[in-house]
Amino acid sequence: MKKYIVKRIIYMIFVFLIVSVLMYLLYNLIPSDPARAELEGIKTTLRPAEYEQRYQNLREQMGLDDPILLRYARWMGFAPEKESGELHGMLQGYFGYSNFFKKDVTEVLPIRMKNTMIINLFVTFLALAITIPLGIFCAVRKNGKFDNAVQFMTIIGYSIPIYIIALVFIWLFAVKLRWLPVSGMETPGSNYQGMQAFLDRIYYLTLPVLIMTFASLGGMTRYVRTAMIDALGMDYIRTARAKGLREKVVIYSHAWRNALLPVVTVIIGWFITIFSGSVIIETTFTLNGMGQVYYLALRNSDYELALATQMFYCAVSLIGQLIMDLSYGLVDPRVRVDK
Amino acid sequence: MKKKLVSMLLVAAMAVSLVACGGTAQNAPESSTTAADSTEAATEEAAAEEAASRPNRLIYGSTTEISGDLGNAWWTNNASDKKIRDLINDYNVITFDQQGAMLVNSTVVDGDIESTENEDGSKTFTVKIKEGLTYNNGEPITAADYVAYALVAYSPATLEAAAGVVADSVVGSAEYQSGESNVISGLRLLDDYTYAITIVPEYLPYFYELSYADLSPLYLPMYAPNATLTVKDDGEGVYLDGGELNADDINASRFIYEGRVSAGPYQIKKVDTGTLQAELVINPNYAGNFEGQKPTIETLVIVKTESATAIDSLKTGAVDLLDTLTDGNLEINPALDLVDAGGFTYVDFERNGYGKLQFACDFGPTQFPAVRQAVAYLLDRNEFANQFCAGYGSVVDGPYGLCMWMYQDSQEFFADNIDSYSYDPAKAIELLEADGWVLNADGSEYSGTGTRYKEVTAEEAGTYALNVTLPDGRILMPLHIMWSSSEDNPVSELLVVMLANGQQTADAGMVIEQTVMSFTDLLNYMYRDASVDAKYGVPTYGMFNLATGFTQLYSQAYEMSMKDEYMGTYNNNFIKDEKLATLAWDMVYGVEAGDDATYLDMWQQFMDRWNELLPDVPLYSNIYYTVHADWLEGYDQSSYWEFEDAVLYATIANAE
Numbered sequence: 001m002k003k004y005i006v007k008r009i010i011y012m013i014f015v016f017l018i019v020s021v022l023m024y025l026l027y028n029l030i031p032s033d034p035a036r037a038e039l040e041g042i043k044t045t046l047r048p049a050e051y052e053q054r055y056q057n058l059r060e061q062m063g064l065d066d067p068i069l070l071r072y073a074r075w076m077g078f079a080p081e082k083e084s085g086e087l088h089g090m091l092q093g094y095f096g097y098s099n100f101f102k103k104d105v106t107e108v109l110p111i112r113m114k115n116t117m118i119i120n121l122f123v124t125f126l127a128l129a130i131t132i133p134l135g136i137f138c139a140v141r142k143n144g145k146f147d148n149a150v151q152f153m154t155i156i157g158y159s160i161p162i163y164i165i166a167l168v169f170i171w172l173f174a175v176k177l178r179w180l181p182v183s184g185m186e187t188p189g190s191n192y193q194g195m196q197a198f199l200d201r202i203y204y205l206t207l208p209v210l211i212m213t214f215a216s217l218g219g220m221t222r223y224v225r226t227a228m229i230d231a232l233g234m235d236y237i238r239t240a241r242a243k244g245l246r247e248k249v250v251i252y253s254h255a256w257r258n259a260l261l262p263v264v265t266v267i268i269g270w271f272i273t274i275f276s277g278s279v280i281i282e283t284t285f286t287l288n289g290m291g292q293v294y295y296l297a298l299r300n301s302d303y304e305l306a307l308a309t310q311m312f313y314c315a316v317s318l319i320g321q322l323i324m325d326l327s328y329g330l331v332d333p334r335v336r337v338d339k
Numbered sequence: 340m341k342k343k344l345v346s347m348l349l350v351a352a353m354a355v356s357l358v359a360c361g362g363t364a365q366n367a368p369e370s371s372t373t374a375a376d377s378t379e380a381a382t383e384e385a386a387a388e389e390a391a392s393r394p395n396r397l398i399y400g401s402t403t404e405i406s407g408d409l410g411n412a413w414w415t416n417n418a419s420d421k422k423i424r425d426l427i428n429d430y431n432v433i434t435f436d437q438q439g440a441m442l443v444n445s446t447v448v449d450g451d452i453e454s455t456e457n458e459d460g461s462k463t464f465t466v467k468i469k470e471g472l473t474y475n476n477g478e479p480i481t482a483a484d485y486v487a488y489a490l491v492a493y494s495p496a497t498l499e500a501a502a503g504v505v506a507d508s509v510v511g512s513a514e515y516q517s518g519e520s521n522v523i524s525g526l527r528l529l530d531d532y533t534y535a536i537t538i539v540p541e542y543l544p545y546f547y548e549l550s551y552a553d554l555s556p557l558y559l560p561m562y563a564p565n566a567t568l569t570v571k572d573d574g575e576g577v578y579l580d581g582g583e584l585n586a587d588d589i590n591a592s593r594f595i596y597e598g599r600v601s602a603g604p605y606q607i608k609k610v611d612t613g614t615l616q617a618e619l620v621i622n623p624n625y626a627g628n629f630e631g632q633k634p635t636i637e638t639l640v641i642v643k644t645e646s647a648t649a650i651d652s653l654k655t656g657a658v659d660l661l662d663t664l665t666d667g668n669l670e671i672n673p674a675l676d677l678v679d680a681g682g683f684t685y686v687d688f689e690r691n692g693y694g695k696l697q698f699a700c701d702f703g704p705t706q707f708p709a710v711r712q713a714v715a716y717l718l719d720r721n722e723f724a725n726q727f728c729a730g731y732g733s734v735v736d737g738p739y740g741l742c743m744w745m746y747q748d749s750q751e752f753f754a755d756n757i758d759s760y761s762y763d764p765a766k767a768i769e770l771l772e773a774d775g776w777v778l779n780a781d782g783s784e785y786s787g788t789g790t791r792y793k794e795v796t797a798e799e800a801g802t803y804a805l806n807v808t809l810p811d812g813r814i815l816m817p818l819h820i821m822w823s824s825s826e827d828n829p830v831s832e833l834l835v836v837m838l839a840n841g842q843q844t845a846d847a848g849m850v851i852e853q854t855v856m857s858f859t860d861l862l863n864y865m866y867r868d869a870s871v872d873a874k875y876g877v878p879t880y881g882m883f884n885l886a887t888g889f890t891q892l893y894s895q896a897y898e899m900s901m902k903d904e905y906m907g908t909y910n911n912n913f914i915k916d917e918k919l920a921t922l923a924w925d926m927v928y929g930v931e932a933g934d935d936a937t938y939l940d941m942w943q944q945f946m947d948r949w950n951e952l953l954p955d956v957p958l959y960s961n962i963y964y965t966v967h968a969d970w971l972e973g974y975d976q977s978s979y980w981e982f983e984d985a986v987l988y989a990t991i992a993n994a995e
Contacts, residue, residue, distance in 0.1 A: 030859075031857075031859060031860050031863055031871055031872055031875075032859040032871070033859070033862075033863070033868060033870070033871050036862070036866075036868070037859065047505065047897075048897050048904065048905055048908065048909055049505050049507065050504070050505035051908065051909075052908075053504075053505050057498070100404075100406060100417075101406045101407075101408070101612075102406070102408045102410070102414070102590075102593065102594075103594070111612065111613040112613075114613075115613065170648060170651060171651075174651060174655060175651050175654065175655060178655060181655070181657055182648050182651045182652045182655055182657050183644060183645060183648050183652060183657065184614070184615075184642060184643075184644075184652075184657060185613075185614040185615070186614050186616070188398045188616060188640040188642045188657070188658070189394075189396055189398065189616075189618055189638055189640040191609070191618070283645060284645060284647060284648065285645075285648075286615060286642075286643045286644060286645055288612070288613055288614060288615050288643075296404060301859070
């Protein structure tokens with residue numbers, strides 16, 4: 001097992017490096033000039049000499065005139081920085097400088113990561129709390145009226161794009177009923193502290209959490225239902241029933257535990273997405289999370305920020321894959337992961 | 340055992356989520372009450388209840404990010420950050436009034452600014468600051484604080500902090516910035532409340548020369564927290580004594596929120612980049628703007644809103660004011676519906692700029708003024724503006740804004756001299772034929788269908804890729820305009836329908852070939868920026884669609900200059916016309932300050948020449964709308980008078 005994990009980690013490092021090269025090259029292929037973009041808005045207020053000086057300063061600061069491989073090596077921390085002569089890259093924990101926020105990326109991302117994680121944790125727990133019992137219930141009463149109704153609803157829910165769901169929910173709950181706020185993360189100018197601040201945050205997050213939960217119900221419910229139907233059709237279920245076990249025991253102790261294997265991979269996948277923000281929801285609700293900051297970075301040619309975000313996702317998904325593979329063995333001893 | 344463990348974990352997860360649900364549900368009424376402060380205000384019932392005790396607070400919805408960079412104008416701030424910056428800083432020596440006119444800030448300056456012409460051609464402005472001005476922390480503001488601004492702005496440390504301030508207009512500032520000298524010889528601290536600033540002869544005369552005297556107070560401890568710097572003048576110029584500035588401290592000053600020392604109508608209470616909000620409260624020590632006006636709205640909250648839901652936010656009271664709405668169908672009409680329904684009102688004003696078709700005037704068919712004029716005649720600009728702005732826009736006939744005093748004083752001149760290029764396809768054909776676009780591709784006389792050609796010289800032909808060389812050596816240029824347009828741009832979509840694919844364009848024998856690209860790509864081609872990629876350095880597109888705007892210090896000197904160093908970056912029409920360039924330059928660098936009549940005369944001549952050469956075709960100039968709750972009274976915004984100016988005069992009805 002240990003040998004397997006070490007092997008996988010070495011493999012992950014290798015993949016991470018390849019991805020980093022590809023991503024860095026791809027971002028640098030984009031025909032943009034972030035230094036010029038930075039000055040575009042105030043150009044008419046600057047004299048040509050002033051513009052040129054600012055432009056050259058920014059190019060120098062952003063290292064835009066250096067060869068791309070050297071820039072990559074500096075970014076990763078393989079080559080020393082121009083000014084300090086020291087290694088100062090991703091490998092040393094420096095993820096770059098955000099030109100938009102005028103701060104190091106490590107100062108920009110944590111608060112957004114926290115926001116995204118709070119939202120996604122709520123969504124994940126809520127969705128699992130609804131979909132697992134619902135999927136099991138539908139599987140047990142397969143083709144019944146309730147099951148058919150749920151199937152119909154989940155297909156609709158699964159098919160509607162999340163931005164449509166978002167607009168409908170905003171119209172209903174925020175504009176018509178006025179139960180919940182249209183957007184934002186806290187009451188403007190409230191300055192609440194402690195529990196009041198917490199409740200205020202919950203109030204503002206309710207609508208986006210509801211929407212994200214609603215949008216995720218369809219797929220997971222159907223997944224659990226299918227896994228349970230497969231499990232309930234197995235011979236050992238018939239045996240269990242023949243032994244005279246109570247139906248609850250048959251369903252939850254025998255069928256559900258065996259249906260877990262396919263379900264658990266999806267669930268772990270969900271937990272991994274806790275770190276990744278929804279661009280659409282975060283943008284629509286002005287939630288300052290990872291999805292929004294990534295979108296903002298791309299729109300403003302803030303490529304070091306975008307790259308850092310993407311590399312973080314890359315690391316998370318590599319680690320997630322490892323956890324997922326290990327979890328197979330944990331859930332089902334027949335699956336061995338030490339080879 | 341392992342299975343059991345995982346099952347238990349899952350159950351626990353479900354239980355936690357249920358508890359979370361339960362908790363939320365149980366607390367919902369309380370939390371609703373907590374957050375209702377902002378949402379209830381918009382409902383009619385609540386409005387009646389709150390009428391007697393409405394918070395003295397205005398919530399401003401901004402569609403740009405609040406990044407929290409409050410650095411001054413040496414750096415580039417985004418719109419929200421700039422708004423915060425402008426609200427917390429004032430006391431500039433020179434300012435602008437509601438009509439965009441430059442004036443001496445009489446709240447700050449004692450008497451007039453004296454100007455003295457020196458023998459070497461330089462000019463010295465002597466400024467006496469009024470006594471009694473203070474920062475928000477109560478510390479007095481003296482002339483040393485104004486001088487400190489220049490000493491920090493021009494310092495090598497600020498340059499290192501990537502601020503990029505050019506120090507060449509003030510005598511001795513270039514030597515100071517390069518580190519050759521630690522003194523700015525052209526800046527003198529004459530006494531506690533008087534400073535003098537000397538401008539190099541190369542920058543004179545200048546129509547806006549008063550702007551050279553402009554400085555604002557700078558609180559030195561914020562820029563050098565680890566040193567006790569003082570401004571000194573031993574008779575040779577000003578310098579900083581007691582330590583040195585460094586780039587890290589200067590950069591860090593941009594992100595100081597708590598206890599930030601400033602001298603504007605408001606001061607920072609909170610900047611939260613996590614929730615994208617900034618809260619400002621009145622600076623009790625503020626002496627007023629140039630008219631002595633002080634704000635009465637106690638608290639301003641600037642929050643990020645999304646364009647898609649901004650109107651809903653206004654409707655539900657999540658924000659109280661939406662600034663400068665542009666989109667007629669998606670923003671202005673729904674906002675005006677709100678106004679009609681009651682509870683809201685609006686102010687509208689003209690955009691000081693316009694959307695345009697911009698031509699490259701040095702190659703291909705668009706190098707010929709007749710072709711540019713023909714394009715203008717082939718487009719029904721009034722209809723275009725009407726459709727694009729959904730009725731909230733107008734058309735201009737030159738590089739000006741309808742709000743400019745020069746335009747308003749030139750109505751008669753415009754009526755007599757400026758061609759509005761009203762839609763007239765026949766006139767377009769007439770112009771093209773007169774200019775020599777009378778051939779087919781094989782050199783025969785134009786048949787009346789298909790693309791027109793013109794015989795051109797080798798110099799005119801240049802490297803234009805679509806030229807045809809006949810066996811007899813004649814070079815023919817097709818009337819085929821390569822058009823670069825940005826993606827997801829409704830202007831481009833409308834131009835395709837009304838111009839590029841219009842029957843009138845085909846009938847005129849003109850082809851307009853659209854290439855859709857990112858806006859960055861468009862700029863690269865427009866600037867011919869070979870530093871990004873060599874392909875951009877090759878003239879490829881003759882027409883671009885984008886927009887432009889103007890500041891109070893109107894100038895086209897660099898934009899129309901024939902000097903090589905301005906080509907691309909400023910003169911991105913690549914137009915080289917001696918008369919146009921001279922007029923544009925002399926208008927600001929050849930007219931003495933205060934000589935409005937000469938300036939206006941040159942401005943009109945410039946407009947006339949520009950209108951004839953038509954380097955751009957102006958397409959539309961928006962009418963902007965700012966919509967706000969009707970309990971905000973006295974709010975009057977205009978093209979030159981932005982939210983940060985107008986809010987000083989506004990009050991909240993029945994405020995607490």
